[in-house]
Amino acid sequence: AQSVTQLGSHVSVSEGALVLLRCNYSSSVPPYLFWYVQYPNQGLQLLLKYTTGATLVKGINGFEAEFKKSETSFHLTKPSAHMSDAAEYFCAVSVPTGFQKLVFGTGTRLLVSP
Amino acid sequence: NAGVMQNPRHLVRRRGQEARLRCSPMKGHSHVYWYRQLPEEGLKFMVYLQKENIIDESGMPKERFSAEFPKEGPSILRIQQVVRGDSAAYFCASSQRLAGTQETQYFGPGTRLLVL
Secondary structure, three states, X not given: OOEEEOOOXXXXXXXXXXXXXXXXXXXXXXXXXXXXXXXXXXXXEEEEEEOOOOOEEEOHHHOEEEEEXXXXXXXXXXXXXXXXXXXXXXXXXXXXXXXXXXXXXXXEEEEEEO | OOOXXXXXXXXXXXXXXXXXXXXXXXOOOOEEEEEEEOOOXXXXXXXXXXXXXXXXXXOOOOXXXXXXOOOOOOEEEEEOOOOHHHOEEEEEEEEOOOOOOOOOOEEOOOEEEEEO
């Protein structure tokens, strides 16, 4: 079975500062990994995903994440936070067989202060 | 191209009533997933459907919950005899199954169910 742990339910940064949201996963097979963003009262939007190939994945809005198999991690980063990045971020894992049954972490709320 | 649509966006029910949640997938998508988000938690998979078929319902509670995706019309998640613990946000996602690694699930805005 797969699971996801997101460290820190809340992360606060200043505008312009580095954003780092942590995600560790557990999977018995090589996983597919995802980051989604959720704005208030909206659905989830895919930021980026890792399936195979290059371990550094670039997504929308300047975000990127690196798959580190040895650390079972898939942390999300952005060099410079913007006020519009304030939202809830979810890391998710699925297995590359059958259908894409996503297993989500509990989410990290990113707060950006001026 | 319209995104995934869900209605109603907000639904209030009293204990014992029925709740019907609707999901219209994106045009051209024939695969639908339902997830539930309890307060302060991540999304939990409930059920995966293709047109006229339930493929995997391993995340559905054994009683009171059912889902369908008919040949015509939206997918429906039905909760009978609702209880307060059913209060949650219910999200639908649709996808167009593609070979290999290309599948992406597109999420709707969710239905927030409140049981009084």
